[in-house]
Amino acid sequence: MAIQRRAFVGGIGATVAVGLAGCTALGGDESGDQPTISDETLTLTTTTSTYDTGLLDEVNGSFQDRYGVTVDTVSQGTGAAIETGRSGDADVVMVHARSQEDEFMNDGYAINRRDLMFNDFVVVGEPDDPAGIADGDDAVEAFTQIADSESTFVSRGDNSGTHTKEREIWAEAGFDDDFGEWYLEAGQGMGEVLVQTAQQGGYTLADRGTYLSMIDEIDLEIHVDGPVEDGPEILANPYGIFAINPAVHENANYDLAMAYIGFLTSVEGQDIIDEYTVEGEQLFFPRALAEEPNYHQYVPEDWDGSDQ
Template identity: 45%
Template sequence: MRHKTLVAGLGLLLTLLLAACQPIQAPAAAPAAAQEPAAPVPGAGRLILATTTSTQDSGLLDAILPDFEAQAGVAVDVIAVGTGQSLKLGEDGNADVVLVHARNLEDAFMQAGHGVRREDVMYNDFVIVGPAGDPAGIQGSATAAEAFAKIAEAGAPFVSRGDESGTHNKELAVWKEAGIEPSGDWYISAGQGMGAVLTMANEQQAYTLSDRATYLARTLEGTDLVILVEGDPVLFNPYGVIAVNPGKNPAIQADLANQFIDWIISLPVQEKIAQFGVDEFGQPLFTPDSAAWRNR
């Protein structure tokens, strides 16, 4: 017992001596206060362009935007969604400029004060495409509405954009003209961009409404869909560019947006638009339509 007590006492003494030999440490510093993240810097060398998918899927933006980026010394961030979503981005102050194709929606956007400047840029047209066998027999229809009525009567599959885009907006107008509220298994609402809808229609051998530029660009990748109805004046498809109201967001690049608009409506860029697609298809995918081009 005495031995155990002695050992325990020696152990305690050794522990105290070792503790005394340790260097004295300063009290731990209080953790630094978390720093607020840096706010986005307006004019940080980029322009946010919200646009319809057709300008992207057709390849037009890839062909012309590098010229603007080089001239302005900025990067252009492209958000390619439907016209409705593009305008919503502008309305919410999340884009500097929008390039879209639904004149009624553009006019409403301007009237609501979401935009401060709108200019005509170009136009093309919509076409109704479908399988070469044309099960609904729409080829030769005098109007788009007549073609849509035949599709509905036959219950032939039709793929809709279903995304509040300019193309979807036009499609709904044609259904309205035909006096039809489309519904049923034959009517497929995709909620996708034009390129994806053309892929779906091709896979399902369905009909759809497409802008001509995206359809022609898709033929380079291969598609079984063919143009069955075209030329109806209701299928006219104009594009406009709008500078977003800088009051929406202090980070909006108003000067840069106007510089972009001046650039895209200028004669040199309008000429590039006039030539885009000619080598591949023997025709331009878009027709220039700025005031400068019309008055040249």
């Protein structure tokens, strides 16, 4: 036992030594490792759900191979990702809350929006299901039952796309602000909230992608499925992508942003999204390619065609 422990300490020591050796060794030949066609950097702000599932590493790796452009991905909640774009610190934004995207477009900061992909939200909770919502096909009804039984519900509480959707469902169920002590606002990312829900016991609303990517780490079950598994339409989770308007923020890297949007909405980019699986499950479904025109992806949903 003692020997084993020493081996572990030795392992950590070796880790540090290798790490330090790498610091000096990597300093000089760093640029040689990467294909550098343009040697430029594109800043993408996006949601924790696209990042934590590992999808972006896959997509960005292909984009970098193709264009030699490094994509710096900052994963935040949808609200924060949009705010970062608003102050001109991002070039391209990928989020999933149409109402917030529309407001951003109306304010003139976002242009060239495209529908990118979709998956769905699922209502997950502890396996013994104290509120008795299992196998329901109505998310609003399930939320009402959670409230009536005063079961713990962990909310993202961070103005993210998932949080926006959750509040929309609560509003449908007739709750606006009058929650009880059973309602917890975590103010954290999806992964953290899932971990918290699993440890505390209770329910939460999660995007299917993050839930599936963490299924090994947490003991939670899907109680209400989304439209991907024929669940209610209210649980649909569409992702949009758009560039920051270079007329508002002059230094926005607009041409690269459009190259990135173009790559993601191309046949190749959509194939990567289509083929991306975690543990054999597809996480995202491509949505950008359609033979029929889809004008609504470019403009706010309530736009009536008039000029201002």
